[in-house]
Amino acid sequence: MHDLKQELFLRRLLLLLFSFTLFPGITIAQNNSSLDSLWKIVYNFKGRDKETLKKKKQQLSDMFGVAMYGDIPEALRVADSLAETCRLLGDSMAYYEAKYRHKANVYESVYDHRKVFENLRKYADAVTRLGGTNGYAYVDIGNQYFSMSLNDMARQYYQKADEIFTKEHDFGGSCTVLDNLGLIWREKKNLDSCMHYYNRSLVLRRDSMKDPYLEAYTYLKIGNALGQFDRKEEELDYMQRCRSIFDRPAFEQYKDFVSLRESHIVCYRILGKMQIDKGNKDSARFFIEKADEMTNRYDAKRQLPLVFAVKASLMLLEKNYPAAWELIQKSEVLMKERGDGWGLLDNYKLKIAYYEQRGDLRNANLIYRQREQLLDSLSLVTNDDQMLLVNNAMLQYDNDSKIEKQNNEILRKNEQVEQQQREKYFLFAIVAAMLLVISGGFYFFFQIRRKNRLIEKYNSELEVANSTKEKFLSLISHDLRNPFNTLIGMSNLLVANARNNDLAQVVSNAEVINESSRKAYVMLDNLMQWVSLQKEKIQVRKEHVDIHVLVDEIMLLFRNQALAQSVTIEKDIRVRTVYTDRNLVQVMLRNLLSNAIRHIPAGGKVILRITCENEQVTIEVEDNGTGLDEETLKTLFGKKSGMGIARKGGGLGLELVQEFVHQLGGTIHAENRQGGGARFIIVLQAAVSGEEKNRAAAGSAYAVFTLSPQEKQILLPLADEMMHYEIFDTTELRNLIDGFPDKDFVAVAEWKRRMLQAVLHTNTGKYESLLKMIRD
Incomplete structure (x- = not known):
């Protein structure tokens, strides 16, 4: 109102x-x-x-x-x-x-x-x-009836005025009547009828009067009406239209500038309040400072308390409580001086918000009661004014005795209510005490039971830990003994052959020592992975993994071993990118390939095949060796029992593979191939997009790609870090590239894949061209 x-x-x-x-x-x-x-x-x-x-x-x-x-x-x-x-x-x-x-x-x-x-x-x-026939006299009388909420009477006077304005072709007066009728429907909360009259007024001012500033004034009214009905986006649109017209430099030379300049201030003040409601501090500050500057420049004293109020709202949003309180106080003083009771209602709302944000609920409630009292008094004044206008007097129906009787009745009822409340509180206290005793008993019971379960859990974990320790020691004695025995024996031969200047044997012995050392390293790495797994430190961290890059890395690792044993390793990769844990998949493939190479004779062949169908990724590692006996096939991937995988020569590697497959929510099994050899099959649930499948099928079509400016900006920090290393620093560069996030950009992932290949194969030309691509 x-x-x-x-x-x-x-x-x-x-x-x-x-x-x-x-x-x-x-x-x-x-x-x-x-x-x-x-x-x-x-x-x-x-x-x-x-x-x-x-x-x-x-x-x-x-x-x-x-x-x-x-x-x-x-x-x-x-x-x-x-x-x-x-x-x-x-x-x-x-x-x-x-x-x-x-x-x-x-x-x-x-x-x-x-x-x-x-x-x-x-x-x-x-x-x-x-x-x-001054129509404005009727408009003014209608306005007063409207201010008293006597809308039917106001409408009668507006209609009389409209007849005069229409007869005299007074477009300004007709617009005023349309504005007033729009206000009546706005107060009745009928937005459609309100907008009907406002739009008619807008058409007259724009097309007949051709006055852009009165058009802006109409935009202000339409925006206010839309804001009352929470049509915030439309309200903002009309307010911005109003502002764009009033901001014109020619506005201050307009013949009726003095009468419209307050509308300019109101426009900025409302825009500031809307930005406060959205939480946009900077935009709100701009509009509010503009309203404040115009208020002071035009000496618009009527707008000053309203500007103070909206500035206080901004200070509350910024939690600048001293400044907010000072502005609230200034606004209140000015509104009291003007006798603006409705403005004081808004001021009290600011006070309530101030105390609530400060956590002072006591004062907030106090101000709330004062606001309700003021609202009641204003309503009484309005009702009194209405009766004065209709009857020119107000009949007094209540006398002192009746008021006293009513007060006594109210006191008696209040005492009854207070007594009932005391009885309820006493009953609640008894029930609360009983509930407290019962809940306390349940609490101690469950605490004791929880502690007993913890003790049982710790005992079970201790037994598992002791068992794991024994298995770990057994693994060390079993799996690491052979590589180190080989190292000791071959090193002795190396010394003897060196003394005899037998260079060919020295080279042969050194190659055997190198291979044994590598095997010992892989075995030790597997042991550490297994220990972490047993301690529940392994966490699955899924990402978009380029399978081609991953397989190339592993093939490079086994290249010398395969050449030494005259074993051929083939790959058949039919998927580009898989959403999975890169490290776990790498360990799984490394162990399966190592196991296959160990168990086939010279001249044998190992095939690594990775396919995708129905959102499932299938990994197959097969060889043409002797295969597995029936007993081993039955027990190889049986029930998981710590170190319970029993395959001759399998060691810890297959144990880790099974553990990691379970971590990824997949399955693993082994079978013999027709014609000889064994096949290990892993099935993983991994999301592979249709676009990635198409790329895998497209082959060379995927080879050409470009980087957008945004993607270049994403990769620029990685390129800067890589400049600190040479292409020969393979480990450091690979860690940098693997650890850099793709941020769901396909081209970024492809750039990383190509850079990894360049680093792994020491391709200097490709390495430099990829770096140049980012900086161009």
């Missing part, structure tokens, strides 16, 4: 534009001059001739517009002087307009409805006696 009354007041100021048809409006220079200096100009008009009185009338009209935005008593004084000047000119219509209608405008700015209605009644009667 408060916002509607503010808008009504702004509209009333616009009415002055259309009623002062003889006056062109005051200039900016006059507006910036003090009232004292303007009075001096008036006193210089000494004569009583017609020309002098017309100039004096013009000056007083301009002064009234200035006083209306500032000093209310001074505005009344100017209205009286203007009325006397019009009387001396013999202009009776202008006399009554200044004497009654102007004063009604002044009283309306301080919400003195009784005096407003009294002066408007006198003005309407005077116009009727003179036989005039």
Whole structure:
């Protein structure tokens, strides 16, 4: 209601534009001059001739517009002087307009409805006696009925005014009536009807009056209406339209700038409040500072408390509580001085928000009660005004005895309610005590049971740990003994052959030592992976893994071993990228390939095949060796039992493979191939997109790719880090590339894959061209 009354007041100021048809409006220079200096100009008009009185009338009209935005008593004084000047000119219509209608405008700015209605009644009667047809008199009376929420009566007067404006082709007056009818439907919460009248007003101002600034004023009203119905995006659109027009440099030269400049301030203030509601501090500060600057520049005192209020809201958003409280206090003082009860309601809402944010609920509740009391009192005043307008008196139905009787009855009922509440509280206390005792018993019972379960769990874990320790020691003695025995024996032969200068045997012995050392390293790495797994430190970290790059790395690792044993390793990769854990899959493939190479004779062949179907990735490692006996096939991947995999020569490697497959939620089994040899099959649930499948099938078509500017910016930090290393620093570069995130960019992942291949194969040309691609 408060916002509607503010808008009504702004509209009333616009009415002055259309009623002062003889006056062109005051200039900016006059507006910036003090009232004292303007009075001096008036006193210089000494004569009583017609020309002098017309100039004096013009000056007083301009002064009234200035006083209306500032000093209310001074505005009344100017209205009286203007009325006397019009009387001396013999202009009776202008006399009554200044004497009654102007004063009604002044009283309306301080919400003195009784005096407003009294002066408007006198003005309407005077116009009727003179036989005039001033439609604005009816508009003003209708406005007062509207401010008292007597909408049907207001509509009757608006319709009378509209008949006059239509007959006289007064587009400004017709727009005013349409605005008022829109306000009535807005108060009735009928947005469609409200927008109907506002849009008609907009068409008149834009097409018939061709006045962009009055068009902007209509945008402001439409935005306000949409905001009341929470149509925030549309409200913002209309407010921005309003602002774009008012921000034009030519606006300050507009003939009615003084009457519309407050609308400019209101537009910025509302935009600031909307940004506060969205939490946009910087945008809110811009609009609010603009509203504050214009308020001070135009000396728009009526807008000052409202600007203080919205600035306080921004300070609350920024948690600048001292500044927020100071602004709230300033706003409250100004609103009390103006007698703006509806504005105080909004001020109390700010106080409540201030105390709630500070955690002071006691004061927040206190202010809330004060606000409710003020709201009740304002409602009573409104109701009283309505009855005064309808009946000119208010009947008193309640006497002192009846009030006292009612008070006693209320006290008695309050005592009954308090007694009932005390009984309820006592009963609640007994029930709460019983519940506390019962819950305490349950708590201690479950605590004891939880501790017993923890003890049992720790005992079980201790038994498993002891068993694991024994198995670990057994593994060390079994799996690491052979590689180190080989190292010792071959190193002795190496020393003997070196002394005999047998270079061929030295080289052969060194190769055997190198191979044994590598096997020992792989075995030790497997042991550490297994120990981490037993301690539950292995965590699955899935990512988009380029399978081609991963397989190339592993093939490079086994190249020397395969050549030494005359074993051929073939690959059949039919998928490009898989969403899985890179490290776990790498360990699984490494152990399966190592196991296959160990168990086939010279000249044998190992095939690594990876396919994808129905979102399942299948990994197959097969060889053409002797295969597995039936007993081994039955027990090889049986029930998991720590170190329970029993395959001759399998060692810890197959144990790790089974553990990691389970970690990834997959399955593993082994079978013999027709024609000889064994096949190990792993099936994983891994997301592979259709695009990735197409790329895998496309083959060379995927070889050409480009990087967007955004993708180059993503890869630039990685390229900068790589500049600290040479291409021969394979381990460091691979760790850098693997650890750099793809951020779901396909081209970034492809660039990383190609760079890994360049590093693994020491391809300097490809390495430098890929780096150059980022910096171009």
